[in-house]
Amino acid sequence: MHRYRFVLTRPLQFLPVIFGISVITFILVRLIPGDPARNLLGARATPSAIAKIRAQYGLDEAMWQQYFYFVKNLANGEMGKSILYKIDVLKLIATRIEPTIALVLSSVVLSVLIAVPMAALAARNSGKAPDHVVRIVSTFGIGFPPFWLGLMLMILFSVKLDLLPVSGYGETFGDKLVHLVLPSLTVALSLSTVLIRSLRAAMIEALKSDVATAARARGMPERIVFWRHVVPNSLVPTINLLAVNIGWLIGGTVVVESVFALPGMGQLLVRAIFSRDYMVVQGVAMVFACATVLVNFLADVVTVAIDPRVKL
């Protein structure tokens, strides 16, 4: 199975990527005007109190020294202490990571469940009424920003119909699932429009391909031609598009979690930025970046699994 050898070698290439990300987030966070110590202590804090806090968190040292400590901590599996919450950043992230992962996963599953049948419907009726409907709806979908769509869904399902909770996150598994329906539907509606367009184009191409003609010449009914030969051959470009969009989605949870008051990483990040909680911003940004790298890596694995011609 030498085609899968890259699964072992590729992670080595992540190291320089992650190093670059750590430098950039470290510097960017410190470029935001404002001072964490002053933010924490309020407007009437004495200069000596501020200096004490700054010394406590190492903020009075040179930038390169701070970065050195950051990397040293990282090597020990620590990300420093949150100024705001007064606990270790990794522990803080651990308490907030579950809603975000649940949101991303359910959104992706939901958008694939929407996109594949819709794209199939449009491609198999290319140029006819169902195709036009799917195309128009998906064009509108791209135009609507997710936060607005989220509010509209909230008004419809929670306020008017009273079917689903307005916001927040549950305690039990079932309860959590119910709370995730609206947020993930919001994300899925935006994400699936992009997928539909790519998948529809790939499917129409594959329906006209020689592979499909040959299958028809063997007397295969259109149903088998489509699902057995056309779909597997049109998935690859869409998988890479999906991976790029999941990367975007991981950052985009910030907005959706705020709208639906989900206690996830996105919300944590917003708070941390406002209070200049450098350690938390760095930590969350690192986790987001690593997750994006990981998702693209997984997309490569899936691509290799689907298309035997691909070598990485």
Next chain:
Amino acid sequence: MSASVLSVRDLTVKAHLQGETRTLLQGVSLDLAKGEILGLVGESGSGKSLFCRSLVRLLPSSLLKIEGGTILFEERDLTAVTDAEMLKVRGAEIGMIFQNPTSHLDPVMRIGDQILEGIRYHQGINGRDARAAAIEILAQIGFPEPVRQYDSYPHELSGGMRQRAMIGVALSCNPQILIADEPTTALDVTIQAQILKLLMDIRDRHGLSIILITHDLGVVAQTCDRIAVMRGGRLLEQGLKRTILSAPQDPYTVRLIHSHPSMPDVALPAVSAPAPSRAATRPLLEIDDLHVRYPTGGSLFRGKNARTVGALSGVNLQIMPGETVGIVGESGSGKSTLARALLGLTPISSGHVSFDGIDLFQQRNAGLARLRREAAMVFQDPFNALNPRLTIGQTLAEVLKVQKKIARADIPSRVDELLDLVGLEREFVNRKPRSMSGGQCQRAGIARALAVDPRLIIADECVAALDVTIQAQIIDLFRKLARDLNLTLIFIAHDLAIVRNLCERTVVMYRGEIVEDGRSEDVFSRPKHPYTAALIAAIPDIDPDRQLLGHTDAASLEPIQSFKRMP
């Protein structure tokens, strides 16, 4: 001859474009007997493929409609059956194989599974039995290790094996009739011979009737029982193979047979008689121990010691001024790499190429400048080698402007002169490639090559994409130009018969090496290398009595295997 399995009467297909109706097939009537191989011959656009697709109602566009006629198959009229019934005819009764197995096989499905699909669907066999049947088919179509190769994907196979797989997929549905649409056009001669043998073998074993679509009369002569000739959507004539080939009735068939570049027994007069003083002159092109290697793989961390694949290894060749040299060999043998290396388009790994005494490796810039003023290339695909946005006049003028050999004011008259030279009307100055036929485009391509007033022309498979009658015209043009302009011509082709007809000297390449080099008559009549002998034996001759692979027994072909094209 036994009763016909398929009987087509007055089949007419029309295309309905906006407000315009064009007749693509006009009243074609044809019979196919059981166990017969019928050769359907014609140039591109003659309607031979369309005819076969109409039989199973797989028209390439919804704008095309069968407007009249009957297709009688097993006491049913296939033009009248429902779509659901048609599904049972396709594959299970009438199977098809195509010219390009690479694009017609599913790239993400194992070969065995593609064969399994037809067995399960059409023969209703399932589970272990179906798999055994699939492996049996793989063995029948010549897969040496059917059990292991069941799991191969199409891209892992060579072109010949892919075409075998395609035939296997068609056989899996157990049809009575097999339509083979140019099944060997994309293959090398040696592989073509094997595939044709396989088709005949299958016919004998399964009692199949085969319609073989081809433009190559040699293929027809070697494999078919009867011939039908089509042109412009009409059936011009049909009859027994020997009757048609020896006494063609229609003038087009006569022309087709005469254009076939068959292998004459008597030596043709060479293009230019070898001048006695030639031995004294300096070679125009000298190639000394030329190696070209391509890197394969390699990565960020292993960039330095990346593996390489050898495309040319130790090629030595000297070409005298005025010589006409044919370079033959199958795909992957390095002929095109050699041509590209000669023009400095591919980096040389080691060795020397010198043009008119200037070494292209040591004096690269001077050498290339010289070479590009005095050598020109004619490409395989005439459409894509011409800029679609420029008229032929602009294309030729561009070369003349860059060359600066003649004054700007004289360019239009020189363009006219070039068009005369290649036999194009002067009105082509204002035409663009898209409104020209393949043969006309290739003439324009040759005119562009002649514009630099070259001493050397390298033609890389420049007739491979053309119909036979057009091929013959282009070859005549080259012969005339080489004689009149005293050109040195390097003619690369996989079609040995063409090289035999045109070139006074033939170089045979095999796996990146020159295995034979000599006067064409000698090479073709007394080949020294077994590979050359195998190549020559594999050419389908238009004379049905000169059997395919007649001189050598098929077994001797086996050790010489085709290998996959370089990545």
